[in-house]
Amino acid sequence: MMLEVLTNAPLNTVQDLGRPRAIPFGVSCGGAMDRNAFALGNILVGNAPDAAGLEIAFFPFRVRFRQDCVFAITGAPAKVRLDAVPLPSCWSMKARPGQTLVMDAPEKGMRSYLAVAGGLDVPRVLGGRATDIKGEFGGFEGRGLQKGDLLPCGGGKTGPMPANGVGLSGLAPLPDKNGMELHILPAAEYGEFTEQAQACLVQQHWRITTHANRVGFRLEGETTLQTRRPLNLLSHGLLPGTVQVPPSGQPIIQMADANTCGGYPKIGIVVEPDLSFLSQIPPGGYVTFRLIDQDQALARLRAHRQHLRQLAEQVSATKTYILTQ
Structure with a gap:
């Protein structure tokens, strides 16, 4: 056939x-x-x-x-x-x-x-x-x-x-450009970011830029995310959903074709079910973040499956x- x-x-x-x-x-x-x-x-x-x-x-x-x-x-x-x-x-x-x-x-x-x-x-x-x-x-x-x-x-x-x-x-409707809430877990370097950065992560809207493809979605917000001190990290493993923050302070969400390693500090991990909806938001659309714990993330994943x-x-x-x- x-x-x-x-x-x-x-x-x-x-x-x-x-x-x-x-x-x-x-x-x-x-x-x-x-x-x-x-x-x-x-x-x-x-x-x-x-x-x-x-x-x-x-x-x-x-x-x-x-x-x-x-x-x-x-x-x-x-x-x-x-x-x-x-x-x-x-x-x-x-x-x-x-x-x-x-x-x-x-x-x-x-x-x-x-x-x-x-x-x-x-x-x-x-x-x-x-x-x-x-x-x-x-x-x-x-x-x-x-x-x-x-x-x-x-x-x-x-x-x-x-x-x-x-x-x-x-079925649940797809999100539109007006935005959706992404549930994230704190990642390995979350504690290395300033209290202001941790607050801005979940309080402001992030626009999806035109640099959005199968590898990653670059976001843009009014306030950048900064670490408490300069970090010089060795490259380490990455997975889809990882939220990295390069020196620009504007986050990048790794998508399906995510890089397998990188050295930018990680502030969060988007839970798997939310990545599907994120992939449908066009450039110019907005997302917000909601911090959850491991038990909540597992509950969302189990319910979805x-x-x-x-x-x-x-x-x-x-x-x-x-x-x-």
Whole structure:
């Protein structure tokens, strides 16, 4: 089973849940920026959580189905059409051979996802199928998609589906440019920052600058964050969600393709569920920070994962694609 790419799309890539076990070797974790939307897509088509799909950040995007295929669209609510039929976001449909899926720019958010039953059948490299653009490996030939690419699919079996398709309802809305609250844990050097910096971190609004990509989001605030004394740190390990503060005093949030090491002091760690929503805020949007403790962070993470498990169990139990939240 094949998907034929009909548009050049260098920012659109094959992604999965990344390569967390490769981080000690200096390889970025990578994977989908909006892991929540990515997970919902795999749930809608009955895939395993780590099945590979498409992350779409450059629009318009068009693909043609070469064989029968059940697919799902999640993430930023793009204007989607299967031939002439408009489809909502978080929706699953069955496509016939020769049908074309067209995705225009989203009304809100930055990234949409296309999941297909059985996943995209690209080779595993260092334990994952995600595209590492910096390293030029993984995904489909280690690069963004180009017109004429033929993406092999796993051809997974699917259950019954209504002719008009089905989807998820009642999901949490995506944040807009007016801002969202990010929950963070204090990081290793939090205590090295002045009391004024610690207060400003959570009291002021931070604007996402145009320097925002899969590696990191640079923020800008009226008051900079300063340490109590000059710090000369050796490079140390980093993970997605790490909030670093360079000499400028303006924070950087490491994202999916985060650097694996760096020497800037760390003031906080954004909890995993919030990173998904952050990835959908465009440059010019605003965020605030709320400091929480480890127990609160674990509670948020467990609740998020339990919600996804419940949706997956519902699909498995009913053997259908009729889903509601």
